Amino acid sequence: xxxxxxxxxxxxxxxxxxxxxxxxxxxxxxxxxxxxxxxxxxxxxxxxxxxxxxxxxxxxxxxxxxxxxxxxxxxxxxxxxxxxxxxxxxxxxxxxxxxxxxxxxxxxxxxxxxxxxxxxxxxxxxxxxxxxxxxxxxxx
Numbered sequence: 001x002x003x004x005x006x007x008x009x010x011x012x013x014x015x016x017x018x019x020x021x022x023x024x025x026x027x028x029x030x031x032x033x034x035x036x037x038x039x040x041x042x043x044x045x046x047x048x049x050x051x052x053x054x055x056x057x058x059x060x061x062x063x064x065x066x067x068x069x070x071x072x073x074x075x076x077x078x079x080x081x082x083x084x085x086x087x088x089x090x091x092x093x094x095x096x097x098x099x100x101x102x103x104x105x106x107x108x109x110x111x112x113x114x115x116x117x118x119x120x121x122x123x124x125x126x127x128x129x130x131x132x133x134x135x136x137x138x139x140x
Contacts, residue, residue: 038074038101049109049127053101056121063123067111073102074123 039054055063055076064075080096105111110128117124 038099051125053123055123060118075100
């Protein structure tokens with residue numbers, strides 16, 4: 001169990017700042033949005049690497065994938081929705097802005113054969129391994 005420090009609530013004070021503080025601590029978020037890092041899994045399989053990145057609510061037209069000098073970069077942008085709100089917003093966690101994530105790719109990959117797909121807010125990249133690159137060295 002994890003204990004969080006609390007602040008004493010003055011009479012007639014709003015509870016929203018306490019709620020905001022609790023959520024920031026619970027989610028380890030800060031005011032500069034460092035909590036908006038694109039969540040990513042990298043799985044090595046026998047013949048390839050599989051990268052899964054969470055990009056919820058982002059259209060494929062707003063995602064750019066690039067490769068340069070053994071670094072794979074995924075950039076995604078989410079534009080703020082300009083809907084009219086009937087009422088006062090007390091708390092908003094939905095992020096508008098840019099996500100950027102760069103990962104180092106090993107030498108044994110065939111970069112020109114990388115395949116990407118997007119389904120249900122998850123970007124999948126398949127990076128084939130180059131079987132010719134693998135070399136066993138015999139001890140003499």
